[in-house]
Amino acid sequence: MCGDPCHRAAVSAKVSPQIAAPLLAWYDANARSLPWRAPPGSPPPDPYRVWLSEVMLQQTTVAAVRPRFESWVARWPTLADFAEASDDDVMAAWAGLGYYARARNLLKCARAVAADHGGRFPDTEAALRALPGLGDYTAAAVAAIAFGRRAVVVDANVKRVVTRLFADDGGNIRALADSITPDDRAGDFAQAMMDLGSSICTPRAPKCLLCPLREDCAGFATGDPEAYPAKKAKAEKPTRHGTIFWLARGEDVLLVRRPDKGLLGGMRALPSGPWTLAHPHPSAASPLPPSPIGRGKGPAAEGGGKGEGEMEGAPAQADWQWLDGEIVHVFTHFRLVCRLAAARVEAQEAGAGGEWWPVARLGQAGLPTLFAKAAEKFRRDCDAV
DNA sequence: AAAACGTGGCC
DNA sequence: TGGCCAAGTTT
Numbered sequence: 001m002c003g004d005p006c007h008r009a010a011v012s013a014k015v016s017p018q019i020a021a022p023l024l025a026w027y028d029a030n031a032r033s034l035p036w037r038a039p040p041g042s043p044p045p046d047p048y049r050v051w052l053s054e055v056m057l058q059q060t061t062v063a064a065v066r067p068r069f070e071s072w073v074a075r076w077p078t079l080a081d082f083a084e085a086s087d088d089d090v091m092a093a094w095a096g097l098g099y100y101a102r103a104r105n106l107l108k109c110a111r112a113v114a115a116d117h118g119g120r121f122p123d124t125e126a127a128l129r130a131l132p133g134l135g136d137y138t139a140a141a142v143a144a145i146a147f148g149r150r151a152v153v154v155d156a157n158v159k160r161v162v163t164r165l166f167a168d169d170g171g172n173i174r175a176l177a178d179s180i181t182p183d184d185r186a187g188d189f190a191q192a193m194m195d196l197g198s199s200i201c202t203p204r205a206p207k208c209l210l211c212p213l214r215e216d217c218a219g220f221a222t223g224d225p226e227a228y229p230a231k232k233a234k235a236e237k238p239t240r241h242g243t244i245f246w247l248a249r250g251e252d253v254l255l256v257r258r259p260d261k262g263l264l265g266g267m268r269a270l271p272s273g274p275w276t277l278a279h280p281h282p283s284a285a286s287p288l289p290p291s292p293i294g295r296g297k298g299p300a301a302e303g304g305g306k307g308e309g310e311m312e313g314a315p316a317q318a319d320w321q322w323l324d325g326e327i328v329h330v331f332t333h334f335r336l337v338c339r340l341a342a343a344r345v346e347a348q349e350a351g352a353g354g355e356w357w358p359v360a361r362l363g364q365a366g367l368p369t370l371f372a373k374a375a376e377k378f379r380r381d382c383d384a385v
Numbered sequence: 386a387a388a389a390c391g392t393g394g395c396c
Numbered sequence: 397t398g399g400c401c402a403a404g405t406t407t
Contacts, residue, residue, distance in 0.1 A: 098391030
């Protein structure tokens with residue numbers, strides 16, 4: 001360090017306005033109108049709406065979030081309303097948005113704010129950071145956008161803009177972002193960075209000629225801004241196989257609730273067995289032993305050679321029929337191929353964690369997309385429904 | 386610290 | 397049309 005007490009002030013007076021001022025001017029003229037957002041320069045919106053939108057937007061596109069945000073706040077207009085919602089209603093309302101731990105943490109967070117903070121969000125980044133589901137990014141974003149705090153907001157957009165701006169290898173994004181974050185209008189600055197990242201400084205084919213920061217951008221100067229940030233190698237995505245079951249009784253179908261931990265945790269679902277890694281070399285493997293699972297008629301007993309375990313997890317001993325075809329669903333870290341088996345029973349209890357659900361109202365069950373796809377195929381292709 | 390954790394839109 | 401990617405967090 002230089003020992004000059006004015007050093008930091010000199011830096012922020014010199015560097016920060018060079019970036020923040022033109023960016024904010026651009027934002028004043030080009031801010032997107034979004035339902036969770038206040039117009040540039042106006043008072044901050046309800047922290048509940050800021051928080052909700054930020055959590056919904058984690059790894060999720062604006063296009064997907066917008067309608068879900070609207071219906072969410074119509075149903076639960078305030079934090080107090082939402083804190084009283086049931087787990088079931090919240091998980092069903094989140095269905096289709098993915099990353100369901102967000103919904104579980106959302107409710108935990110709302111109840112924590114109600115119980116420990118008098119029903120109002122804390123207004124400091126550190127206190128926000130301690131709430132369930134708020135990591136470094138979201139705590140900074142809420143502090144800046146909802147409370148006008150100066151906070152260094154770093155998400156994928158900021159990372160992209162900043163690495164290009166400085167032609168940086170990505171070693172210390174936070175320090176670089178800190179160096180251009182203004183003391184005033186930190187919330188607008190953060191949202192301006194995101195708008196710039198989504199409309200101008202895009203991952204591919206950035207529109208540098210429209211960029212308000214072009215003159216100060218080292219990445220533009222290199223002639224290949226797209227090289228930043230460096231992209232990481234993608235991991236191989238293994239394939240798993242499983243079975244999804246449709247058990248009909250009268251006009252109802254059996255639904256279960258998945259365990260709170262793990263994939264699709266806490267969500268309603270059709271019963272399913274284990275999702276097992278495909279055998280590396282199915283044809284070369286020794287023939288599987290004959291399997292009596294399922295007993296009597298049924299897919300596992302028909303000797304199709306599909307192997308043992310396909311009926312594992314079946315919710316009943318029944319005359320299971322395979323549907324033609326399979327469901328293919330791609331998750332973040334594996335690809336799932338599911339066979340579909342259907343049966344009908346006359347009288348059976350739902351059992352622990354199960355419930356008979358009217359088929360006509362399946363749309364309101366809040367099934368995650370995998371099971372919604374499966375249910376659609378059952379209803380279209382299967383006469384046992 | 387690497388891996389788990391979903392989904393829909395876009396080119 | 398299949399891969400890439402999005403306003404990340406948790407363990």
